Amino acid sequence: GAGVSQTPSNKVTEKGKYVELRCDPISGHTALYWYRQSLGQGPEFLIYFQGTGAADDSGLPNDRFFAVRPEGSVSTLKIQRTERGDSAVYLCASSLRLAGNIDEQFFGPGTRLTVL
């Protein structure tokens, strides 16, 4: 079946604007993750959803960042009042989340966000 998809693939915005990044996980995967990857760095954990709820949002850098997953499938990462430092590739991943196990995360292609 189809893998994790993310839209848009590229987003250019101006400082101070609001952006939404979308993630469609693999069908049936209950867990969904967002990461941010800045140039020359590894992916940095932002938030993890189990079903509809955010099980761990400790990686969100500040209150300008917010993510939702209202029906337990598609997720949207929302960034308010964007800053130039928000420029990065935003990665989404999903997993089957078997109880008690670390299971394989499948990554999407990422959304490259550029804040001018």
Place this chain on the structure above:
Amino acid sequence: AQRVTQPEKLLSVFKGAPVELKCNYSYSGSPELFWYVQYSRQRLQLLLRHISRESIKGFTADLNKGETSFHLKKPFAQEEDSAMYYCALSKSGGYQKVTFGTGTKLQVIP
């Protein structure tokens, strides 16, 4: 706090030579360790994890708790191994937050 260190940004080896990508971690507890790989123009994907003790594409990695290391090794490099490799760590027991290192680019010279 958990931290993963990959000291080499770039590692160049000749085809057929052995490969060792270094990874050290700091974590106060029992971690799960992983290697992820990203080939050119492809998505990030899991290569192997220490609990599986498996060899994938000829790569192996042994968790050394005494040295807090999880180095990735392959006896004979192939051109198709050229990629970006990330070492990653998570708390054991099913917790899903994964901490990644900064990555090492492996370049296999024909």
